[in-house]
Amino acid sequence: MADEQNAKSMSIIVTKGTLDWAYPPFILATTAAAMGLDVTMFFTFYGLGLLKKDMNLKVTTLGNSAMEMPMMGGHMAMPNIMAALPGAPALTTAMMKNLIKKKGVASVEELREMAIESEVNMIACQMTLDLFEYKREDLIDGVAIGGAASWVEVATKSEINLYI
Amino acid sequence: MADVTLDAKGLNCPLPILRAKKALKDVPTGGTLEIQATDPGAVKDFEAFCRTTGNELVEHHQDGNVYFFTIKHTA
Numbered sequence: 001m002a003d004e005q006n007a008k009s010m011s012i013i014v015t016k017g018t019l020d021w022a023y024p025p026f027i028l029a030t031t032a033a034a035m036g037l038d039v040t041m042f043f044t045f046y047g048l049g050l051l052k053k054d055m056n057l058k059v060t061t062l063g064n065s066a067m068e069m070p071m072m073g074g075h076m077a078m079p080n081i082m083a084a085l086p087g088a089p090a091l092t093t094a095m096m097k098n099l100i101k102k103k104g105v106a107s108v109e110e111l112r113e114m115a116i117e118s119e120v121n122m123i124a125c126q127m128t129l130d131l132f133e134y135k136r137e138d139l140i141d142g143v144a145i146g147g148a149a150s151w152v153e154v155a156t157k158s159e160i161n162l163y164i
Numbered sequence: 165m166a167d168v169t170l171d172a173k174g175l176n177c178p179l180p181i182l183r184a185k186k187a188l189k190d191v192p193t194g195g196t197l198e199i200q201a202t203d204p205g206a207v208k209d210f211e212a213f214c215r216t217t218g219n220e221l222v223e224h225h226q227d228g229n230v231y232f233f234t235i236k237h238t239a
Contacts, residue, residue: 027177027178030178030182031178031181031182034178034181034182034184034185034213035181035185035213035216035217036216036217036239103176104174104175104176104179104203105176105177105179106175106176106178106179114182118185
């Protein structure tokens with residue numbers, strides 16, 4: 001929400017929809033809005049999942065070769081191969097959600113709610129909706145539907161444009 | 165004594181900032197908000213928040229593991 005006219009603007013292209021990658025766009029969007037910037041988020045490809053009514057986000061060790069989890073005072077490496085074990089993604093998701101709660105970190109749902117409250121503009125990519133066969137009703141209310149041109153228009157007027 | 169006090173202890177980034185922004189709405193212009201936080205990152209963040217929004221960071225200090233910030237609602 002802009003406190004004054006001629007406020008600075010920020011846009012974020014959100015392309016990822018896992019529990020870990022959901023954080024940077026929502027943290028930056030809510031904080032920028034709190035600091036008086038006009039914020040627009042454009043959700044495309046897997047990022048579109050962050051607009052679903054029921055997010056049910058997960059995190060996997062696969063492709064996260066640097067991933068470590070605090071464990072009994074040390075850190076346990078989470079090798080890629082772990083992701084192949086039955087129940088491993090559920091385990092890593094549960095571990096991370098547990099840490100999030102324990103460390104006073106906001107849930108993604110909470111951050112998204114705050115983004116809506118602070119009037120962050122959210123645009124869902126029409127092409128992604130078609131591609132992955134989602135319906136408008138699958139998404140939360142208050143989301144605009146648009147395409148690349150919608151983002152480009154916003155981006156040309158924004159001081160900060162991020163791709164996450 | 166601040167006009168409004170916000171307990172943000174135990175909350176992690178960016179919640180202290182987001183809660184403070186919300187709390188500032190209930191502070192009349194010229195009034196003060198005291199924030200209590202345990203997030204060490206909040207020290208740099210409240211300085212940045214105030215510089216960017218134009219609100220005045222009147223003072224901040226630490227008592228044990230709790231950080232106290234007093235912000236004057238000027239913007």
